[in-house]
Amino acid sequence: MRIKAKLKGDVVKVKAMAKHAMMTYDIAQKKTGSRDNANFITHWDGSVNGKVVFDASTSQFLSKNPIVKYEFKAAGIKKGDKLVMNWVDLKGKKKSGKAKIK
């Protein structure tokens, strides 16, 4: 997972990209003949210093290799702190990424 986090004024702006095929049920049906082969990211979270700053539940309609941009308040967060992001997909695969806040 690629993550960029930048402290700007009183918010931290984050851009994250996950590498994932995001196969919808329709595409799975067409390409592999079975809806059960569909696989997509279902849940994302992000935290700094143990505090949740981002939380999203997603369906199959995010684009392939989805990019998510979000912001959170910078209260108590300084440059150099680590942002940890995780995602989990429909098959239960998990991946996590880290980035230093610049």
Next chain:
Amino acid sequence: MQRRNFLTLGAVAAASAALAPALQATDFRQTKPDAWTAKSVDDALKALYGKTLADATEAHVTVKTPDVASNGGAVPVDMSCDVECKTFTLLQDVNPESCVVVFEQNDMTVPKNSVKIKMKKSGSVYAVAEGKDGKLYFGKKTLEVALGGCEG
């Protein structure tokens, strides 16, 4: 002395139990499974909030997309909300299921997100915010999609 120890322990346990849900992120796919199989915007909203679009006010929420998206496989959507909200949901009315993403908000998050979504054909995207006052607010944008994005 023993009793005092016991009470302190109890207080600590209660405090940590109260803290735990605050740190725990909610997976809406598990808590609201019906929302993800709903075929229409209204059904998805009913599953998520128990309300429909008719109960929501068209205010406070802005949705930005290009007027014509050349590639339905990656339609950029910017959504933002200017009131404090509990959850922020993105829906559309052309794909087999309606719900795209639910952002859960806490006191750290800012309801301002951008995602790229798939759209099968021309249609509308809806961003719905559940305000802290319990009301629903929504913003809507209709766009044209030149090349559908669900065929793969």
